Amino acid sequence: MSSDDSCENPPGSCFICHQPSSxxxxxxxxxxxxxxxxxxxxxxxxxxxxxxxxxxxxxxxxxxxxxxxxxxxxxxxxxxxxxxPGIVGPNPVVSSPICVACYKQVGPRSSCPKCGFPLCEESCERDHGFICEHLHRFGIDLTPEEMCDSSILHAILPLKLLLSKESNPHVYNCLSILMDHREDRLNDPEYLEGIQTPILKSLERSLSTYSTDELLKALGIVEVNSYEVYNLTGHSGFRGLxxxxxxxxxxxxxxxxxxxxxxxxxxxxxxxxxxxxxxxxxxxNYVHTQKPNRIRRRTLKDNWYFECSCKRCEDEAEFGLHPDAIWCDSCQEGLIKPSHKGIYCCDKCSREKSQGCIEDLIESLESQKAEIDRQDVNQYLELYRRSSVLLGENHYFLNSPRRWIIPLFCRPLTSSPRLVPSPDMLRDKIQLCEGYLRLLNKIEPGLSKNRGKVLYEWAECSLKLLNVRGGGDKDLLVSIRSALKESLACLEHEQHPSFEYTLGKAASKTLILVNEFIGNH
Incomplete structure (x- = not known):
């Protein structure tokens, strides 16, 4: 949101930046x-x-x-x-060297002869010219490795925001009045030590004509309002405002x-x-929809400094999903759910567990997941089955293996290029899709990207199982057609060459075949 304190747009002023307009x-x-x-x-x-x-x-x-x-x-x-985007800059969490003009990954020997920062080709040397002098001041006495340090990369986007005041005032006038939460951040010791102090030093070295207040405001605007931008490979090398x-x-x-x-x-x-x-x-949604109240609300408070009071956050059961509940290891029947006091309590036998105990369990499962090869669907299936014994059916942790299993399961992979899925495998995948869809229908209803992907996977798998059984189930075909139509609607605006765009094209082709089959029977 905007930091503008006035509730009235001045007469005859631009609707978005408040500059005088005719x-x-x-x-x-x-x-x-x-x-x-x-x-x-x-x-x-x-x-x-x-x-x-x-x-x-x-x-x-x-x-x-x-x-x-x-x-x-x-x-x-x-x-x-x-x-x-008004401006685009590098994502400070990227670990490998990236070009400071186009933000693609580059080799360690590619760099600008003037400022010393990584560049990938001649056109990028020209494109970064307007900030080259300032980057040179950033990079004085820095090694190539230090130029890829997060505190240096972190400073480039606020630098570009401040420089846009002269180079592109229409952009600056829009972005400079966004919320920066400066006062809240000044009371956050972790932010001051880890982000603000080192980045401020880089900015002060490059922008000596700007006051500390202006530098802090630009940094705050970037921190509160930037969005990750993903390239063709699906990696986020940059952020945009x-x-x-x-x-x-x-x-x-x-x-x-x-x-x-x-x-x-x-x-x-x-x-x-x-x-x-x-x-x-x-x-x-500023935060991931599939996280539970406990994590979403804490993230919102830590990063955007407000307490969310939406319908979901006000509902302790989160629409009956209980995404933070685990099975009770005492009575073997109830769910241990979070309470207002920070204690987790079984709804059958009243067994209690501390939040720390719950977090330790999830941390252990996360560690197991981190060791899995992302293309090894069997390991993900094994983790999902082990976790399902411990966690409630809608627990947020289960969504992570689900997201990897569903697009890979029952498909030929490098490890098994000639795989022909058995009917049992197809039924298992359909069951996974249906469970995930029940969750998504409540927390990401409508034309969400995740629903579009899972609906297609369900329809494709159901069609394969129908073919194995010899066809003939017209009601199922109608349901498959309905799922494909909804999947297409969800993925309609996805852009080439994303995975979602490819799924949308596949859904369109499959829908044509299903319509022809229904029409002929």
């Missing part, structure tokens, strides 16, 4: 005139290819600043808005999701996953 939207169906200061900001309001405005408006309150609401009823699958997306509120069961392109310019498309009523606050 141009207004001629196709707007809003009650109030919408002004914009530039073509770039006009595109945030109505895009390039649409004949009408995007179905949102910017609203303000004293409590939370600026946020987005639906300006009309939005149907599921609709595009709410599209935008390009998106103006509109940063104004979205949080909900643990969101009704919209972003799809970010895997190639430059890394455009973002925000789609609705369910129907949205006019006036409804537009939100996404």
């Amino acid at each position: 141009d207004s939207c001629r196709k707007s169906n809003h009650d109030e005139t919408v002004y914009f200061c530039s073509k770039e900001h006009e595109r945030l309001h109505s895009g390039d290819k649409t004949s009408s405005c995007f179905p949102y408006r910017v609203t303000k309150s004293h409590q939370v600043g600026r946020f987005l609401v639906a300006s009309r009823k939005i149907l599921r699958g609709e595009i709410i808005f599209q935008e390009l 998106f103006c509109l997306t940063s104004l979205l509120s949080h909900d643990c069961v969101p009704k919209r999701r972003p799809i970010i392109g895997h190639e430059t310019p890394y455009g973002l498309t925000m789609i609705s996953t369910r129907n949205i009523n006019e006036g409804e606050i537009l939100s996404i």
Whole structure:
């Protein structure tokens, strides 16, 4: 959200950055005139290819600043808005050397002759020219290994934000008024020691004309509002700041999701996953939806400094899923569930366990998972079966092996290229898919990416089992067709060449075959 304290947009000012504006939207169906200061900001309001405005408006309150609401009823699958990142920079968690221009992985000997930072080709040497001088100041007396240190990489995105004030003021005017949570972070010793202090030193070395307050604000904006951007290989070598997306509120069961392109310019498309009523606050999930209340709420408090009060967080049972519950090892019948006091208690025999005991169990399972080869589906299956004896059927840990097992199971792999799955294997996979879907239907309902993938896997596997049995079950075929249609709707906007895009194409081809078969019988 925005840090702007005012609840009123000044008359005749840009709807998104508040700069003085004379141009207004001629196709707007809003009650109030919408002004914009530039073509770039006009595109945030109505895009390039649409004949009408995007179905949102910017609203303000004293409590939370600026946020987005639906300006009309939005149907599921609709595009709410599209935008390009204002700036893109490296992800500080990347361990291998990356090009500071395009953020691809590079060899250890590739570097700019001026600033010394890694580059991958001549065009990147030209592209990073406007920050080269500042990177040179960063890198004085640093070894090539030290240039890949997280505190150095961490400083590049706030550096680019500050430099955009001169190089791209339309971008800077949008991003500079986003929330930075400076005051909250100053009370966080771990953040001060681990991130702020070392990064601030790098920024002060490069940007001597900026005050400490300006540097801290830029760093805070980046920390609160940046999104990971994934390249074609699925690795996140960089982060981006998106103006509109940063104004979205949080909900643990969101009704919209972003799809970010895997190639430059890394455009973002925000789609609705369910129907949205006019006036409804537009939100996404800041944290992983498949984590339980205990972890989600702590992460939100630690990183965004608020207590979530959405319907899911207010429901101790989390829609009856109990994703943090384990089977009772005392009575062998009940579930040991978390309580408000931080103690886990069995719902049958009242046996208690401490939160630390529960966390130790999950940590042990996580360690076992970390040792598994990601392509070894049999090891994942074994871990899943062992864990299922200990954990409740909807426990959040089980989702991780499920996500790896479902796309690999019953498919030829490098280790077994001629695999022909048996009927029992097919039934096991179908059961896995159905269990996962029951969970996703509650915490990621509608056109979520995960639902789209699992629905396709269920449909494909069910079709294979039907063929093994000799066909003839028209009701099952109709269910398969319905699942494929829903999968296609979920994956419609996925971008080439992502795995989800490939699944969407496969779902489309399979749907044609199923329709033909139903039509002929």
